[in-house]
Amino acid sequence: xxxxxxxxxxxxxxxxxxxxxxxxxxxxxxxxxxxxxxxxxxxxxxxxxxxxxxxxxxxxxxxxxxxxxxxxxxxxxxxxxxxxxxxxxxxxxxxxxxxxxxxxxxxxxxxxxxxxxxxxxxxxxxxxxxxxxxxxxxxxxxxxxxxxxxxxxxxxxxxxxxxxxxxxxxxxxxxxxxxxxxxxxxxxxxxxxxxxxxxxxxxxxxxxxxxxxxxxxxxxxxxxxxxxxxxxxxxxxxxxxxxxxxxxxxxxxxxxxxxxxxxxxxxxxxxxxxxxxxxxxxxxxxxxxxxxxxxxxxxxxxxxx
Amino acid sequence: xxxxxxxxxxxxxxxxxxxxxxxxxxxxxxxxxxxxxxxxxxxxxxxxxxxxxxxxxxxxxxxxxxxxxxxxxxxxxxxxxxxxxxxxxxxxxxxxxxxxxxxxxxxxxxxxxxxxxxxxxxxxxxxxxxxxxxxxxxxxxxxxxxxxxxxxxxxxxxxxxxxxxxxxxxxxxxxxxxxxxxxxxxxxxxxxxxxxxxxxxxxxxxxxxxxxxxxxxxxxxxxxxxxxxxxxxxx
Numbered sequence: 001x002x003x004x005x006x007x008x009x010x011x012x013x014x015x016x017x018x019x020x021x022x023x024x025x026x027x028x029x030x031x032x033x034x035x036x037x038x039x040x041x042x043x044x045x046x047x048x049x050x051x052x053x054x055x056x057x058x059x060x061x062x063x064x065x066x067x068x069x070x071x072x073x074x075x076x077x078x079x080x081x082x083x084x085x086x087x088x089x090x091x092x093x094x095x096x097x098x099x100x101x102x103x104x105x106x107x108x109x110x111x112x113x114x115x116x117x118x119x120x121x122x123x124x125x126x127x128x129x130x131x132x133x134x135x136x137x138x139x140x141x142x143x144x145x146x147x148x149x150x151x152x153x154x155x156x157x158x159x160x161x162x163x164x165x166x167x168x169x170x171x172x173x174x175x176x177x178x179x180x181x182x183x184x185x186x187x188x189x190x191x192x193x194x195x196x197x198x199x200x201x202x203x204x205x206x207x208x209x210x211x212x213x214x215x216x217x218x219x220x221x222x223x224x225x226x227x228x229x230x231x232x233x234x235x236x237x238x239x240x241x242x243x244x245x246x247x248x249x250x251x252x253x254x255x256x257x258x259x260x261x262x263x264x265x266x267x268x269x270x271x272x273x274x275x276x277x278x279x280x281x282x283x284x285x286x287x288x289x290x291x292x293x294x295x296x297x298x299x300x301x302x303x304x305x
Numbered sequence: 306x307x308x309x310x311x312x313x314x315x316x317x318x319x320x321x322x323x324x325x326x327x328x329x330x331x332x333x334x335x336x337x338x339x340x341x342x343x344x345x346x347x348x349x350x351x352x353x354x355x356x357x358x359x360x361x362x363x364x365x366x367x368x369x370x371x372x373x374x375x376x377x378x379x380x381x382x383x384x385x386x387x388x389x390x391x392x393x394x395x396x397x398x399x400x401x402x403x404x405x406x407x408x409x410x411x412x413x414x415x416x417x418x419x420x421x422x423x424x425x426x427x428x429x430x431x432x433x434x435x436x437x438x439x440x441x442x443x444x445x446x447x448x449x450x451x452x453x454x455x456x457x458x459x460x461x462x463x464x465x466x467x468x469x470x471x472x473x474x475x476x477x478x479x480x481x482x483x484x485x486x487x488x489x490x491x492x493x494x495x496x497x498x499x500x501x502x503x504x505x506x507x508x509x510x511x512x513x514x515x516x517x518x519x520x521x522x523x524x525x526x527x528x529x530x531x532x533x534x535x536x537x538x539x540x
Contacts, residue, residue, distance in 0.1 A: 003425075017410045212408050214406075215406045215408060216408070218368065218400055219396075219467065220396030220420070220424060221419070221422075221423040222389075223392075225423060
């Protein structure tokens with residue numbers, strides 16, 4: 001316990017007396033943690049944008065004009081049981097007509113033609129949303145399967161627009177997958193670069209102290225007694241850099257949030273504040289681990305003797 | 306017969322160099338050195354730069370490994386020691402270097418306290434012993450000064466204070482007066498003699514013949530990595 005207390009105390013003293021070296025290490029750690037925070041926020045923006053696009057995709061099952069509602073409801077409830085289905089909305093023939101009229105309220109010839117027909121030429125329809133964009137195909141396949149045919153749906157379905165939209169859905173699916181992969185690769189690359197930079201900075205601070213390390217060993221200090229304060233110092237770099245990073249991102253997200261909300265519909269500042277605790281935990285943990293592990297590894301070579 | 310003699314030497318001496326050689330890439334630092342040092346002795350190792358004095362001192366601390374031969378400290382082969390045991394051995398030896406090797410970001414107090422912490426002394430022991438040893442080397446007024454705020458002589462006295470604080474069995478002083486003027490040199494030699502008088506073994510490596518005269522004890526002369534003379538000093 002006394003040993004631990006001494007190690008922590010020595011780490012704090014080394015940090016405060018480190019002056020410019022400590023400042024440089026905190027600065028570099030702040031840059032690394034800023035990259036990590038930026039990546040967290042960019043991922044949020046990316047996933048929000050992808051979800052917006054995904055939300056716009058659906059499959060509509062159009063029914064014949066004379067399709068009985070109970071059969072449609074039977075098909076709806078069996079579709080709801082599919083694990084791929086996120087949501088199904090039913091629009092009756094009357095609602096479909098009302099929506100059509102509303103949509104074409106300024107289109108006089110169309111409305112006049114409708115009035116001329118007299119009865120409702122539109123059938124009811126089901127709007128199906130899948131949990132994942134890649135799952136529309138299996139929903140469409142279900143419609144063709146025996147299960148759906150048993151329900152008598154073959155006689156009442158006019159058309160399913162999946163096959164018309166298939167090309168667009170597939171392309172969108174590929175774009176989303178590629179965007180996610182690219183995002184992951186860029187994230188990985190940036191994190192690796194940042195870690196290398198931080199590791200080298202900490203290695204440099206320890207290199208400056210290599211003479212002292214050998215003296216400590218010569219006067220009989222244990223490996224832990226020599227290594228401990230450097231690891232504590234590394235953790236302090238991480239803690240201070242975390243605080244600086246989170247304070248810096250406060251006005252940055254506020255500014256970006258104001259500008260982004262208008263064209264993306266995503267309030268970055270709101271996301272930052274709402275998830276501050278999680279972001280703080282991730283960044284703090286990254287900062288402390290980065291500082292401590294870098295110190296641990298950097299000092300290893302000087303402790304051999 | 307020879308092996309019985311060697312075994313006897315192991316038990317009777319504190320330090321035993323048994324045919325030790327150290328060869329760097331293109332230079333021989335130690336060449337088949339055999340040497341014994343008994344507990345309580347004051348041994349001056351003299352020779353010009355590059356004669357092998359520092360390598361000899363580093364061998365005892367296991368800071369350098371021999372190419373051939375063995376170094377024993379109280380019948381233990383120091384180069385076979387595991388890390389933990391090596392640390393324990395070093396705690397029994399005080400070291401003083403020409404360039405002081407003080408911890409630059411620690412005050413005089415902290416430099417000595419660090420050596421005490423290394424041997425798990427309590428905070429109370431540290432608080433009572435450090436001012437005492439600083440007084441002994443006449444550095445009480447420098448207690449909260451950093452090494453770079455002290456003169457060369459003061460830094461060397463601080464290094465000696467650090468070396469003696471844990472009452473080591475052996476003190477190795479490698480050119481401790483190399484950076485000092487005559488007055489400070491005299492002072493350092495007197496301190497080392499005083500420590501030796503209290504029973505601590507002292508090995509003093511120096512290139513300065515005048516210091517040998519000041520010490521007036523056993524002299525081991527080295528040249529090109531070999532021990533060429535080992536005599537009792539006659540003034």
